[in-house]
Amino acid sequence: MTATKGLEGIIATESSICSIIDDKLAYVGYTIDDLAENATFEEVVYLLWNRELPNQEQLDEIRQELANEMEVPDAVIDHLRSYDVSKVHPMAALRTAISLLGVYVEEADVMEKEANRRKAIRLQAKVSTIVTAFSRIRQGKDPVKPKKDLGFAENFIYMLNGREGEPIEIEAIDKALVLHADHELNASTFTARVCVATLSDVYSGITAAIGALKGPLHGGANEQVMAMLLEIGEEENAIPYIKEKLANKELIMGMGHRVYRSGDPRAKHLQKMSEELTKLTGQEKWYKMSVEIEKYIKENKGLPANVDFYSASVYHSLGIDHDLFTPIFAVSRMSGWLAHILEQYDNNRLIRPRAKYTGPNLREFVPMNERN
Numbered sequence: 001m002t003a004t005k006g007l008e009g010i011i012a013t014e015s016s017i018c019s020i021i022d023d024k025l026a027y028v029g030y031t032i033d034d035l036a037e038n039a040t041f042e043e044v045v046y047l048l049w050n051r052e053l054p055n056q057e058q059l060d061e062i063r064q065e066l067a068n069e070m071e072v073p074d075a076v077i078d079h080l081r082s083y084d085v086s087k088v089h090p091m092a093a094l095r096t097a098i099s100l101l102g103v104y105v106e107e108a109d110v111m112e113k114e115a116n117r118r119k120a121i122r123l124q125a126k127v128s129t130i131v132t133a134f135s136r137i138r139q140g141k142d143p144v145k146p147k148k149d150l151g152f153a154e155n156f157i158y159m160l161n162g163r164e165g166e167p168i169e170i171e172a173i174d175k176a177l178v179l180h181a182d183h184e185l186n187a188s189t190f191t192a193r194v195c196v197a198t199l200s201d202v203y204s205g206i207t208a209a210i211g212a213l214k215g216p217l218h219g220g221a222n223e224q225v226m227a228m229l230l231e232i233g234e235e236e237n238a239i240p241y242i243k244e245k246l247a248n249k250e251l252i253m254g255m256g257h258r259v260y261r262s263g264d265p266r267a268k269h270l271q272k273m274s275e276e277l278t279k280l281t282g283q284e285k286w287y288k289m290s291v292e293i294e295k296y297i298k299e300n301k302g303l304p305a306n307v308d309f310y311s312a313s314v315y316h317s318l319g320i321d322h323d324l325f326t327p328i329f330a331v332s333r334m335s336g337w338l339a340h341i342l343e344q345y346d347n348n349r350l351i352r353p354r355a356k357y358t359g360p361n362l363r364e365f366v367p368m369n370e371r372n
């Protein structure tokens with residue numbers, strides 16, 4: 001029995017949601033390039049859950065369902081106010097709030113297909129409200145209630161800032177949500193599938209997934225990228241900084257990927273957005289610095305920039321707090337997690353691999369009075 005460290009290259013399930021073939025990414029057959037340029041986030045949510053793009057009527061319906069379900073129970077808001085928010089990372093707050101939501105909502109443990117779809121709508125709608133409410137509360141402000149006539153990205157910006165977004169902000173957030181929505185069997189999605197394959201409930205699967213996304217080797221990398229750019233400070237420091245990190249065998253956040261070799265097809269869209277938004281806000285140095293780092297790492301380590309690399313300067317130039325970058329990833333990836341959870345329920349088998357044992361051989365039990 002040999003072990004494959006990190007399960008690299010292991011085909012662990014069949015899925016009809018997302019493909020990565022020869023470094024090309026598609027959601028249900030539609031390339032990420034087409035979707036990034038032409039689809040809204042709500043269209044992508046519909047696509048991931050139904051495996052077809054919505055017609056206008058279906059799109060209107062899912063938009064309305066999401067807007068209608070955005071409010072969260074007072075108990076969840078009260079909970080966000082109940083601890084020292086200055087000491088809690090928003091991903092920890094989100095993980096706990098989603099778990100708490102599972103206690104207050106109806107049907108949490110009802111496993112019927114239609115009930116699970118209703119739960120999917122509620123979770124997708126409410127994740128945005130929780131992230132923005134936490135952000136407002138820690139600024140000493142009241143959460144802003146969602147508006148039923150706004151789209152998903154519009155409501156996110158409205159609830160975050162207490163004002164409706166400018167068209168360029170709405171477009172940027174909507175596109176970022178489209179780009180992060182799903183990614184095959186990434187660590188957090190796999191976590192969600194492992195959890196619900198025990199026939200546990202949707203809230204448990206999503207809570208587990210948020211925990212996995214939080215780590216800096218996965219979704220948490222986008223916040224770390226911005227921390228790195230700030231530490232570098234000025235463009236001329238970028239390459240010496242990177243050289244030193246590499247010499248110390250430290251990771252360059254936002255670089256490398258388990259699956260992509262030539263490049264992450266989402267990165268170029270975020271790069272373009274970063275170029276435009278940093279220019280518009282007079283913060284081009286973050287973009288220029290990122291381009292230099294990407295080039296150096298590609299040439300010297302053969303590693304491509306991943307989705308987290310340019311999203312950092314995109315969100316920064318939109319004035320978003322750096323520790324909200326990963327929660328925004330979660331707001332988007334909620335759609336993919338839910339698609340995979342529903343797919344897992346539809347064709348379930350317990351996920352239970354084996355471990356190659358490397359400990360001591362069988363031995364005599366040692367009574368307490370004979371132990372060192």
Ligand SMILES: CC(=O)SCCNC(=O)CCNC(=O)[C@H](O)C(C)(C)COP(=O)(O)OP(=O)(O)OC[C@H]1O[C@@H](n2cnc3c(N)ncnc32)[C@H](O)[C@@H]1OP(=O)(O)O
Nearest residue numbers: 216217218219221250251252253254255256257258306308
């Ligand atoms: C949304 C997402 O989750 S995208 C990924 C977000 N994560 C990051 O950006 C964190 C930085 N990147 C990494 O840590 C890795 O590239 C991962 C976790 C994404 C992929 O990891 P793996 O597939 O396990 O790659 P692995 O660790 O085997 O790397 C292969 C080699 O490249 C090196 N390497 C990989 N990524 C990096 C990096 N970002 N900086 C420096 N070296 C790196 C490794 O040290 C290793 O070198 P070695 O062969 O000399 O030991």
Ligand SMILES: O=C([O-])CC(=O)C(=O)O
Nearest residue numbers: 182183185186187258307
């Ligand atoms: O697929 C992965 O391993 C990580 C990733 O890029 C994602 O989750 O978007």
